[in-house]
Amino acid sequence: MAEECSGNCDSCGSSSDCSDTKKMMEQQNAQIRDNMSKIKYKIAVMSGKGGVGKSTVTVNLAATLNMMGYKVGVLDGDIHGPNIPQMLGVDQIQPMADENGIYSVSTPQGIKTMSIGYFLPDKNTPIIWRGPKASGAIRQFLSDVNWGELDFLLIDTPPGSGDIQITTLQAIPDIDGVVIVTTPEEVSVLDARKSVSAANTLEIPIIGIVENMGGFVCPECDKVIDIFGKGGGEKAAKELNVFFLGRIPLDIKARVASDRGVPMVTMDCKASEEFKKVVNTVLERIKKE
Numbered sequence: 087m088a089e090e091c092s093g094n095c096d097s098c099g100s101s102s103d104c105s106d107t108k109k110m111m112e113q114q115n116a117q118i119r120d121n122m123s124k125i126k127y128k129i130a131v132m133s134g135k136g137g138v139g140k141s142t143v144t145v146n147l148a149a150t151l152n153m154m155g156y157k158v159g160v161l162d163g164d165i166h167g168p169n170i171p172q173m174l175g176v177d178q179i180q181p182m183a184d185e186n187g188i189y190s191v192s193t194p195q196g197i198k199t200m201s202i203g204y205f206l207p208d209k210n211t212p213i214i215w216r217g218p219k220a221s222g223a224i225r226q227f228l229s230d231v232n233w234g235e236l237d238f239l240l241i242d243t244p245p246g247s248g249d250i251q252i253t254t255l256q257a258i259p260d261i262d263g264v265v266i267v268t269t270p271e272e273v274s275v276l277d278a279r280k281s282v283s284a285a286n287t288l289e290i291p292i293i294g295i296v297e298n299m300g301g302f303v304c305p306e307c308d309k310v311i312d313i314f315g316k317g318g319g320e321k322a323a324k325e326l327n328v329f330f331l332g333r334i335p336l337d338i339k340a341r342v343a344s345d346r347g348v349p350m351v352t353m354d355c356k357a358s359e360e361f362k363k364v365v366n367t368v369l370e371r372i373k374k375e
């Protein structure tokens with residue numbers, strides 16, 4: 087059994103009584119367990135490299151599952167670059183809070199969301215918190231947000247596999263797995279390998295790798311141009327013995343829709359078609375009795 091912390095110890099350098107902090111953490115862990123026990127599936131979306139489409143994959147997974155009739159929530163785990171409110175078109179809304187906790191913000195379609203972005207005075211204000219404070223905010227979103235009963239909670243994460251990502255993944259009890267996003271080029275694939283290795287170290291199941299921006303359909307000549315190379319995600323998945331979930335092309339319609347707060351899967355375009363196949367594969371991979 088772990089020794090009770092007496093405070094004033096050398097190990098954490100704290101001059102205050104850290105047994106109180108420990109008690110508060112334990113209390114919050116219990117709250118997180120209780121809150122998360124009402125959610126059937128919890129899936130995090132990760133990537134080693136920035137800008138490869140994690141937030142896009144998260145909101146479109148959410149929108150597709152919502153259209154299928156599932157109850158869905160999205161936790162924006164990107165404290166320093168919160169994009170979920172804008173991508174789901176709810177960035178003008180302020181969440182309510184009272185003694186029962188923080189209330190999630192719902193999209194008109196009923197997707198529940200929470201993001202640090204809702205608490206900023208304006209879109210240009212940066213969050214300049216260090217890792218522990220940012221991780222603390224995510225833990226609070228897990229413990230204090232009134233998510234209610236959900237089929238899915240999707241967690242968007244910032245790029246990389248450092249302090250914040252690890253604390254987030256470890257804070258979610260019974261997490262069902264991670265979806266790793268990469269673009270096909272070598273540097274992104276190299277970084278995706280690190281995400282695979284981080285998930286393996288934490289013993290979190292990897293649902294699979296999605297290759298995003300795999301090929302661009304030119305709107306002028308209809309030719310497919312492989313801007314970032316071809317097949318990198320699939321090759322990496324094979325090498326790492328991880329399931330390959332599919333390839334989403336770069337699609338101008340998808341980007342324009344996303345900027346307007348509309349998930350691409352609600353539109354008729356090539357990326358939307360491919361994305362829906364990826365969602366079906368994710369569902370097959372995680373199905374519980």
Ligand SMILES: Nc1ncnc2c1ncn2[C@@H]1O[C@H](COP(=O)(O)OP(=O)(O)OP(=O)(O)O)[C@@H](O)[C@H]1O
Nearest residue numbers: 136137138139140141142245335336337340341344
């Ligand atoms: N398949 C796609 N087709 C067209 N545009 C896309 C596609 N995927 C993502 N984008 C666009 O690329 C940009 C970056 O995507 P996104 O914000 O999802 O990446 P990210 O990995 O979450 O970035 P960050 O690491 O900064 O959090 C966005 O403008 C998004 O709309």
Ligand SMILES: [Mg+2]
Nearest residue numbers: 140141164169
């Ligand atoms: Mg993002």
